[in-house]
Each structure stands twice: as C-alpha cells, then as structure tokens.
Amino acid sequence: MTDFKQLLHLLSTSKVDFILVGGMAATVHGAARLTQDLDVVYSRSQANLERLAAALAPYQPYLRGAPLGLPFRWDAATLERGLNFTLTTTLGDLDLLGEITGGGGYGDLVSHSIPIEIFGEICRCLDLPALIQAKRAAGRPRDLEALAELEALLEERRRLDSTNP
C-alpha cells in the first residue's frame, strides 16, 4: 500500500520540484478510480536531482519488479543517467518521470500545472485539461475508461462553475 500522504509530505518538505500526474492527479481533481502508485514528473536540474536523491534515500528506493540484489545505487548520478524510474520504497510505489508522452518534461508542464494545498503543503498538480491531453497522447487502450472519467469530470466541473459563477 502506498502512503500518499507521507510521500507527498516528504517531497514537499524536501523542496523537490515536482508535478503530480497520473492517477493521483486524477484523484486530486475528483476522480473516483483506485490508483496504487504516486506518479510525479520531476525537474531534471542538478540541484533538484540532489534533493530528490537525498529525500528518498532513507526509504530504500529500488527498481520495481527487478530481481533483488541488483547493484542499484540510489543517488543523483543514477537519476541523471536515467529518466523514468518506477520504484518501490518503504512508503510505497513511486514513479519518477523525467518526461511524459504528449506532455514533455517538468519545464513543459509547469505552466499547465496548478498549486494545490495537500495536507498543509503546497504541491503542483497537472491541471485537468492537460491531464486529459496527456492521457489521450499516451493512446493506451487500458486508459480509455480513465480518460472517459476525466472528461466526465471536466464536464461536471464546468457544469458546477456555470451554476455557481
């Protein structure tokens, strides 16, 4: 089980530059689907890689699904050499994404994200229209139900906005 509250608190208080995407971003916007992991797009600046590596180090990050005992070294250099990391941690599953299909990296997405207060911390979350665009661009058949829910959610929000201007 993923402790979303703790993971978000950890990233925020460690001053990591990240944007919530994927299932957790959908939940933040009001989606009802169950998601198992936390997906974030992170800034690839050197300082941010250092902050991210230091923040997660105590929580034993390891490559999800990889055999145990691989010589996986968790540090900023590893983050710099890779791009997208699907990890297990003692706080739960965490996907660190350098880029997402149809959206690009942190710098491309930041203007399509909104600051949201979550458990007392301000986190950036991809806005709903951008989340829909990213899901559409990914073009995965398994995402069709999630995409339909996001579009319905956008309609519901617009309906609410028009009745409560």
Added chain:
Amino acid sequence: MPDSDLPPAPDPVVELYKQGVDRTLLRQNLRRSVDERILNLMDLQRLAEELRRAGQRSRDQRR
C-alpha cells in the same frame, strides 16, 4: 503541450466509454476537499489490499 484551456475535441470511443461513468461518484468527490479525496483513496487501497489477502487465504485453504 498545446493550450490546455481549450476543451478537447470529442473522441467517439471515449464518448462511448463516458456513458458508463458513474457521475454520482464524481459529484460526491467534487463536494469533498482534496485531502478528503486522498484519504478516501487510501481507505479504498486498504480495502482492496484486504480483499486481495482474503482471496489469497481462501485459495490457500482450498489447496
């Protein structure tokens, strides 16, 4: 990324899937705070995990 303020053009396949979306759940969630939505998700995760364990126990007992 293109301007996300524009409404997406309808996709006929997604429109079909949209008919199966339970909007009462969405409306209920929209009335909740963001923190409540996340705590609710974590409760659902716990329930799903417990159901998985119960299923596993049941399969083990039948063996």
